[in-house]
Amino acid sequence: MLTSKRLILAHFWLAFIVFGAALVLGAWQMFVRSPLNAWHFNPEFYYRSVTAHGSAMGYVFPTLIAMGFGYAITEASFEKALIGRRWAWTGFFLVAVGAVVAMIPVSLGLASVLYTFYPPMVGNPFYYIGVVMVVVGSWIWVALMVINFVIWKRENPGKPVPLAMYANVAGCLLWGWTAVGAALEILFLILPVALGFKSTIDAGLARVFFSWSLHAIVYFWLIPTYIAYYTIFPRAIGGRLYSDAMARISFILFVVVAMPIGVHHLFADPQVGAGFKFMHSVFTGLVALPTLLTVFTICASAEIASRLRGGRGAFGWIGALPWSNPIMLATALSLVMLGFGGAGGLINMSYQLDATVHNTQWITGHFHLIFGGAIVIMYFAIAYDLWPHLTDRALDSFGLMRTQLWLWFIGMIVTTFPWHYVGILGMPRRMAYYDYANPAISPQAFSVTMSAIGGFILLLSGLLFLLVLIRGQFGARGEAGAYRFAVPLHMPARIPVALNSFGLWLALMVGLTVVNYGFPIAQLMALNETSVPAVYVGAGR
Amino acid sequence: MSDQPLFSPRNPWFGISVGVTAAIAVLSAVAGLIWLPLAQPNLKLASVWDAICSAAGVPRAAVQEAAVKPDFKTSNVVMTSEMLTKVDQVSIGRGATLAQRCAICHGPQGVSDAHSPNLAGQFAAVTYKELNDFKTGARVSVVMSPFAAAMSDQDMKDVAAYYAYLPRVPSNNLDTGRAAPAVVVTGAPLRNIPPCGSCHGDIDNKAGSPWLGGQSAVYIKAQLEAFASGTRRNDISQQMRNIARQMTAEEIDQVAHYYEAQP
Known part of the structure; x- marks a missing residue:
């Protein structure tokens, strides 16, 4: 029962508008640094664009999706109106205004620091203030989700919290704790320098704080996708979820181990000891566990649906799946990209293997495949699934949806596979210009060109996606009925308290943070003379 | 439950x-x-x-061996982005008086045709650093070294503030339509040459990098050649020497004439 339709729709629309704009920038970036472009222009525009693309795609777009989807889950799974709708609007406007505040200095070239900030580069303070506003807006959502969760539990003693909401709150708590790292970095290290109170910055400590956020933010982006796997996909294809408990354990594992692993982004940084890098590497490996559990459960759920439809044989059931259903297609394509991206991720998490790809285009290829591919394609699926319930209009351009999803998949593969490859050849990331005429790197020219073409396929797919949604806003009126989530094969009547609450898992998350981050942070804070002069970006223009 | x-x-x-x-x-x-x-x-x-x-990752004391000292003096100026960016009218006034002795080469308005650097509108931190390097011997010039030797730290700051205060004047060879050479816009990544413009102002300005627009091409060329040959070595951490050594004679020539034609 969705009652806050305008609120949810506002989140989704703003998210997809931001996504569309950032997608145009992304395609342009792929083009300008490829051999297709006769290179002669100000490279600063490239870094400006990368900053805007990263900030929009990393901070604004997925946050709005998680927030909007979170509100929808609350109302649909609890079957009652959201508590705190006004606060939810406040959060929405904070994110929207924060995005504008951050983007103005970026578009003026006063904050081309890339979305990962990279101290000692320091940009205009309004960029950071805008990012903080986005985060604070999302924290309002975190608080609302927890409040709704707690009140529902109090009103329904002894009942299991619906899986979708349990997973949603898991994502909230993970984000709430994860965002603390970047918030500490901005508030205590970057902003005093950006505002001119200090002229030096402890870049090493700042990077450690950022790594606290940088990796788990990916799992925050991932949670809506996994919720869609577990609670939308089985229902959409006419089946049942294989195991409710397995789903809860997967989300719990994300809460516990997704965060204290960020130092694998700092394998090449000197300010963290090798022992802690190893410990973070071990825990990064553990994050493969919930993903493997998920792949198993989702494939089992698909098999249940297929056999209910008459699918037979050891593999024959795959053909009997409803492939014309966009949710089926999106989930399958998502899992394929998750497989390749996950395999690449296991290479990045290894201290030794990472040395061969660190700071190369492999890394950018990797996170585009995982986030842009596996995760975002399920954001499309979520929108397709929710849209009729939000607009009370039919969304029936199924052919267009399938074309869009296939184009996204093909575009992402064509973009990221050569991108990985040139990384192995040693092509560095974060550069505006490559001299492909030079024999040392001319073998990379073909692959980079392919990537750029893939970028344009993605742009086309993104435009089709927006077209489908816009058509949905003008479709035939019709009541979509109550929004429902997938039913598990065995509906849990009683579940262990640990699988219905978060106290234990939060304690483990904070505990592991202290174990894995406590000493490196304390040591860097205690050491003297670790600060370096800030490099103000754009100050000289 | x-x-x-x-x-x-x-x-x-x-x-x-x-x-x-x-x-x-x-x-x-x-x-x-x-x-x-x-x-x-x-x-x-x-x-x-x-x-x-x-x-x-607990830092260990470095092995106590005598560090290899260079057989020449290095610059002792620590550059920061804010260095000498605050305008002080008294300092500018003092600098104007002190700068009278500089006018014979650098022009009464900080601009001259003598192929000595045009100082009008130059960043104060840049002028200060060069004066300081002349004084300490990190940079050597038969003309400048004796002038700088007699200057106090405050004198150097004042002169730098005065020249920063003067408006920039384009050279007689101003040509804004001139296309920028590739090395200015893109550098040459495979030779480890960053774009000139990423520090010297077209794209961004970094602490300690002089404004080059309107400088004499003869002077720019001479300095790049001096960096390349190692006769000038007051650039911090060999920033310019590493670049100039990698530049071709043709590139040095192009860059010198390009910057002379800029405002």
């Missing part, structure tokens, strides 16, 4: 999850902080405690 205690040894979920998490943490800590560092003979660790400190 809800009355079942969560944080209790009687709850198997509690015992197992805490136990497994702690076991993984302890095992990875033992492997990462003790076993792996001890397995590396080149670390030359004396004890387990040594291994833990090393793997935890």
Whole structure:
């Protein structure tokens, strides 16, 4: 029962508008640094664009999706109106205004620091203030989700919290704790320098704080996708979820181990000891566990649906799946990209293997495949699934949806596979210009060109996606009925308290943070003379 | 269910999850902080405690050997982005008086045709650093060194402030339509040459990099050649020497004439 339709729709629309704009920038970036472009222009525009693309795609777009989807889950799974709708609007406007505040200095070239900030580069303070506003807006959502969760539990003693909401709150708590790292970095290290109170910055400590956020933010982006796997996909294809408990354990594992692993982004940084890098590497490996559990459960759920439809044989059931259903297609394509991206991720998490790809285009290829591919394609699926319930209009351009999803998949593969490859050849990331005429790197020219073409396929797919949604806003009126989530094969009547609450898992998350981050942070804070002069970006223009 | 205690040894979920998490943490800590560092003979660790400190990243005192000192003087100026950016009218006034002795080469308005640097509108930190380097001997010039030797730190700051205050004047060879050479816009990544413009103003300005627009081409060329040959070495951390050494004679020529034609 969705009652806050305008609120949810506002989140989704703003998210997809931001996504569309950032997608145009992304395609342009792929083009300008490829051999297709006769290179002669100000490279600063490239870094400006990368900053805007990263900030929009990393901070604004997925946050709005998680927030909007979170509100929808609350109302649909609890079957009652959201508590705190006004606060939810406040959060929405904070994110929207924060995005504008951050983007103005970026578009003026006063904050081309890339979305990962990279101290000692320091940009205009309004960029950071805008990012903080986005985060604070999302924290309002975190608080609302927890409040709704707690009140529902109090009103329904002894009942299991619906899986979708349990997973949603898991994502909230993970984000709430994860965002603390970047918030500490901005508030205590970057902003005093950006505002001119200090002229030096402890870049090493700042990077450690950022790594606290940088990796788990990916799992925050991932949670809506996994919720869609577990609670939308089985229902959409006419089946049942294989195991409710397995789903809860997967989300719990994300809460516990997704965060204290960020130092694998700092394998090449000197300010963290090798022992802690190893410990973070071990825990990064553990994050493969919930993903493997998920792949198993989702494939089992698909098999249940297929056999209910008459699918037979050891593999024959795959053909009997409803492939014309966009949710089926999106989930399958998502899992394929998750497989390749996950395999690449296991290479990045290894201290030794990472040395061969660190700071190369492999890394950018990797996170585009995982986030842009596996995760975002399920954001499309979520929108397709929710849209009729939000607009009370039919969304029936199924052919267009399938074309869009296939184009996204093909575009992402064509973009990221050569991108990985040139990384192995040693092509560095974060550069505006490559001299492909030079024999040392001319073998990379073909692959980079392919990537750029893939970028344009993605742009086309993104435009089709927006077209489908816009058509949905003008479709035939019709009541979509109550929004429902997938039913598990065995509906849990009683579940262990640990699988219905978060106290234990939060304690483990904070505990592991202290174990894995406590000493490196304390040591860097205690050491003297670790600060370096800030490099103000754009100050000289 | 809800009355079942969560944080209790009687709850198997509690015992197992805490136990497994702690076991993984302890095992990875033992492997990462003790076993792996001890397995590396080149670390030359004396004890387990040594291994833990090393793997935890505790800084160790550097080996006390006499550092190799260069056989020439290096610049002792520490550049920061804010250095000498605050305008001080008294300082400018003093600088104007002091600068009268500079006018014969650098022009009464900080601009001249003598192929000496045009100082009008130059960043104060840049002029200050060069004066300071002339005084300490990090940069040597038969003309400038004697002038700088007699100047106090405040004198140098004042002169720098005065020249920063003067408006920039384009050279007689101004040609804004002139296309920028590739090395100015893109650098040459494979030769480790960053774009000139990323520090010298077209794209961004970095602390300590002079404004080059309107400078004499003869002067720019002479300085790049001096950096390349090593006769000038007051650039901090060899920033310019590393670049100039990689530049071709043609590129040096192009850059010198390009910047002379800029405002």
